[in-house]
Amino acid sequence: MSTPATPLLQVRDIRKTYGARIGCTDVNFDLYPGEVIGIVGESGSGKSTLLNCLAGHLAPDEGEILFDTRADGLKDTLKMSEPERRMLGRTDWAFVHQNARDGLRMGVSAGGNVGERLMAVGARHYGNIREQAIDWLDRVEIAEDRVDDRPGAFSGGMQQRLQIARNLVTGPRLVFMDEPTGGLDVSVQARLLDLLRGLVREMGLSAIIVTHDLAVVRLLADRLMVMKSGHVVEAGLTDQVLDDPQHGYTQLLVSSVLQV
Amino acid sequence: MISVRNVAKTFTLHNQGGAVIPVMEGADLEVAPGECVALTGSSGAGKSTLMRMIYGNYLAASGSIIVGDVDVATAEPREILKLRRETLGYVSQFLRVVPRVATLNVVAEPMLAVGMERSAAVSRARELLTRLRIPETLWELSPTTFSGGEQQRVNIARGFAHVFPAMLLDEPTASLDAANRATVLDLIDEAKARGAAIIGIFHDEEARARVADREIDVSRFTPRAA
Numbered sequence: 001m002s003t004p005a006t007p008l009l010q011v012r013d014i015r016k017t018y019g020a021r022i023g024c025t026d027v028n029f030d031l032y033p034g035e036v037i038g039i040v041g042e043s044g045s046g047k048s049t050l051l052n053c054l055a056g057h058l059a060p061d062e063g064e065i066l067f068d069t070r071a072d073g074l075k076d077t078l079k080m081s082e083p084e085r086r087m088l089g090r091t092d093w094a095f096v097h098q099n100a101r102d103g104l105r106m107g108v109s110a111g112g113n114v115g116e117r118l119m120a121v122g123a124r125h126y127g128n129i130r131e132q133a134i135d136w137l138d139r140v141e142i143a144e145d146r147v148d149d150r151p152g153a154f155s156g157g158m159q160q161r162l163q164i165a166r167n168l169v170t171g172p173r174l175v176f177m178d179e180p181t182g183g184l185d186v187s188v189q190a191r192l193l194d195l196l197r198g199l200v201r202e203m204g205l206s207a208i209i210v211t212h213d214l215a216v217v218r219l220l221a222d223r224l225m226v227m228k229s230g231h232v233v234e235a236g237l238t239d240q241v242l243d244d245p246q247h248g249y250t251q252l253l254v255s256s257v258l259q260v
Numbered sequence: 261m262i263s264v265r266n267v268a269k270t271f272t273l274h275n276q277g278g279a280v281i282p283v284m285e286g287a288d289l290e291v292a293p294g295e296c297v298a299l300t301g302s303s304g305a306g307k308s309t310l311m312r313m314i315y316g317n318y319l320a321a322s323g324s325i326i327v328g329d330v331d332v333a334t335a336e337p338r339e340i341l342k343l344r345r346e347t348l349g350y351v352s353q354f355l356r357v358v359p360r361v362a363t364l365n366v367v368a369e370p371m372l373a374v375g376m377e378r379s380a381a382v383s384r385a386r387e388l389l390t391r392l393r394i395p396e397t398l399w400e401l402s403p404t405t406f407s408g409g410e411q412q413r414v415n416i417a418r419g420f421a422h423v424f425p426a427m428l429l430d431e432p433t434a435s436l437d438a439a440n441r442a443t444v445l446d447l448i449d450e451a452k453a454r455g456a457a458i459i460g461i462f463h464d465e466e467a468r469a470r471v472a473d474r475e476i477d478v479s480r481f482t483p484r485a486a
Contacts (some may be wrong), residue, residue: 032338107472190360201372222337223338237337239335240317243317244271244317251275260451
């Protein structure tokens with residue numbers, strides 16, 4: 001595997017405030033193709049605010065988010081027009097919500113949930129769409145005979161896998177994930193982690209994963225950013241940050257994890 | 261191949277009043293291709309600390325750690341990741357894998373990561389697992405449920421799967437029976453013969469005597485004042 005020379009995403013001086021309160025500030029990093037970066041920190045540390053700013057769900061007060069688009073090269077996503085950004089959200093970007101219900105259409109069948117994203121980028125042939133939907137359901141280990149069921153009839157783990165299928169079917173290059181394994185029991189988490197890791201490698205995806213679970217980032221993320229009170233207090237190679245944390249807060253975070 | 265120069269290491273304990281503990285200074289070490297150097301010294305002398313600094317999961321306070329053409333002490337994370345994928349292997353005593361992944365895939369993964377074709381990677385994985393006496397009936401199962409010795413052998417198979425030009429071995433023969441221990445020593449000899457530069461920690465003195473060309477006592481890098 002060669003190491004690509006240009007970052008897929010360049011984040012510069014992102015700042016978001018809620019009135020006098022800082023959501024996140026002075027955030028800078030580059031993400032290269034195929035790289036997975038984890039953002040950890042306790043509740044209220046600004047990690048979700050940052051993720052939502054990056055994904056275009058929130059407008060930051062300051063900063064630049066440069067994405068290497070297929071058609072026009074580097075573009076500041078914050079300066080894109082709304083339709084342009086929405087198109088990006090349907091094609092090259094994907095967002096996996098913590099709560100699968102936020103990312104799924106609950107009134108539409110499993111196959112429809114996956115097919116809908118394909119139709120949004122122009123697929124029209126029903127047979128092909130259904131075939132691709134079934135293929136993706138299989139990749140996330142949902143049996144073909146559940147294709148016509150609605151997500152409401154699925155377990156939490158299955159809903160989460162369905163959400164991942166819906167997001168990845170269009171072959172995005174960058175996936176944002178907000179606590180993708182939160183709220184699932186451990187055996188289901190393991191299955192999901194295995195699935196995500198396989199997909200990341202096979203598809204050469206880049207991903208930004210927000211979580212408070214250090215075990216999840218150790219397995220999934222190449223690099224880590226630790227956030228506290230809206231600031232990135234430490235960043236580096238995942239195992240270096242976890243094994244030899246430099247900042248007091250990271251040391252506290254790492255030493256607070258229960259050993260199993 | 262591996263060149264450690266004047267490396268120091270300190271730990272700062274922010275949650276204990278910011279106490280700074282110097283644990284190593286003036287560490288120097290050169291390993292040529294085809295050579296195996298054993299780190300020695302009593303428990304706590306810093307063998308694993310030095311090894312982790314070379315692998316990049318501990319940050320060096322100063323000095324340089326050149327592996328191939330990368331200075332691990334100052335490299336960007338993505339340069340270290342590339343180095344670990346292609347150049348620098350690490351076999352620890354403990355297996356850390358995603359639960360639920362089949363043993364065969366665990367072993368094949370490092371080869372797939374450098375772009376080896378799947379069939380070639382799987383056939384080499386099978387060969388290594390056979391040599392390390394992991395019964396074929398276990399290959400499709402996740403190693404997380406295996407015994408300690410089996411996990412260690414899976415870890416060794418994984419570590420030796422890709423032909424790394426530089427390798428770090430942390431107690432590769434600990435808790436293995438005689439036959440498997442001999443296999444591991446053969447694997448180390450073969451890696452040396454193809455030109456790998458190896459740094460190892462071996463509490464097993466016989467094993468050390470057989471594969472190591474030189475020994476370096478890390479206690480001489482212990483800071484005086486401490």
